[in-house]
Amino acid sequence: MTPIKTFVPKNHPRYFSLVIREKLVEGFKNGLVAHEGLIAHGRGESFDYLLGEKTTEPALKSIDAASALFMLADRPVLSVNGNTAALCAKEICELNYLLKKSAVEVNLFYRTKKREELIANELRKCGLKKILGVGTGNLREIPELESNRRKVDPEGILIADLVFVPLEDGDRTIALKKMNKKVITVDLNPLSRTSVTADVSIVDNIVRVVPQLIKCIEYHGKNSTKKELQGIVSSYNNDEVLREGLDIMRSSKMLTASEHK
Numbered sequence: 001m002t003p004i005k006t007f008v009p010k011n012h013p014r015y016f017s018l019v020i021r022e023k024l025v026e027g028f029k030n031g032l033v034a035h036e037g038l039i040a041h042g043r044g045e046s047f048d049y050l051l052g053e054k055t056t057e058p059a060l061k062s063i064d065a066a067s068a069l070f071m072l073a074d075r076p077v078l079s080v081n082g083n084t085a086a087l088c089a090k091e092i093c094e095l096n097y098l099l100k101k102s103a104v105e106v107n108l109f110y111r112t113k114k115r116e117e118l119i120a121n122e123l124r125k126c127g128l129k130k131i132l133g134v135g136t137g138n139l140r141e142i143p144e145l146e147s148n149r150r151k152v153d154p155e156g157i158l159i160a161d162l163v164f165v166p167l168e169d170g171d172r173t174i175a176l177k178k179m180n181k182k183v184i185t186v187d188l189n190p191l192s193r194t195s196v197t198a199d200v201s202i203v204d205n206i207v208r209v210v211p212q213l214i215k216c217i218e219y220h221g222k223n224s225t226k227k228e229l230q231g232i233v234s235s236y237n238n239d240e241v242l243r244e245g246l247d248i249m250r251s252s253k254m255l256t257a258s259e260h261k
């Protein structure tokens with residue numbers, strides 16, 4: 001995560017969580033994040049708290065399956081919204097660079113021209129040259145979807161075989177599945193419609209997920225055959241992984257006052 005100027009002392013027990021919160025607020029002040037994005041982040045934080053704010057074993061399984069799916073895809077698209085841009089624009093660009101066949105598309109629920117442009121600029125600052133979904137009157141609509149998320153780029157999500165949709169509302173994942181696309185999501189809520197509908201749902205904080213995805217893809221790039229990647233995908237069970245994530249949250253231990261110190 002790109003360092004920011006922070007009020008949080010380094011030795012605070014929840015330093016990282018509070019720094020992520022400040023990053024999101026900064027993204028809001030810069031116009032990237034919607035008002036509603038702050039609320040969505042609060043919901044995510046509460047699930048992250050129950051996970052102990054770390055990447056769990058089931059999340060690592062999902063990251064492994066997601067890496068294999070990315071590497072097997074012909075036209076993967078990374079969909080970026082305001083929260084994702086504020087939290088990990090640089091890492092999304094790195095992931096895109098690593099994948100080579102992929103594209104990055106801005107897709108917003110609370111779509112305004114201004115936010116589109118600000119998010120595209122943020123991605124450009126990270127070195128991305130081609131950004132889909134912005135500055136074109138040429139967007140198409142995906143069927144059976146009423147929200148602004150229906151507007152997609154004909155060179156991107158419309159023709160993608162795999163779409164990465166972190167921090168989403170559920171409707172689009174359902175619509176993308178009906179279009180026979182594979183969907184990978186990152187969602188701290190294992191009960192969300194997005195999580196239960198996607199092919200691979202990574203129940204973890206996006207700021208931890210994208211760097212881990214990059215490492216995992218680099219590893220498979222050097223060590224795994226196409227057949228091995230296909231084996232990872234076919235043995236992956238998303239429902240099982242979601243149940244395991246929920247079990248970890250349920251068994252989350254209450255700390256006593258002395259343990260908190």
Ligand code: PTJ
Nearest residue numbers: 037040044081082108109110167168169187188189205206
């Ligand atoms: O930028 P826009 O206009 O496209 O709007 C983006 C938001 C996030 C406001 C919009 O997509 C939305 O309302 O999303 P939801 O329906 O609140 O879903 C967001 C999901 O992401 C929730 O289930 C949260 O728990 C989860 N979430 C929030 N922050 C994180 C997260 N998951 C992983 N990492 C996070 N940092």
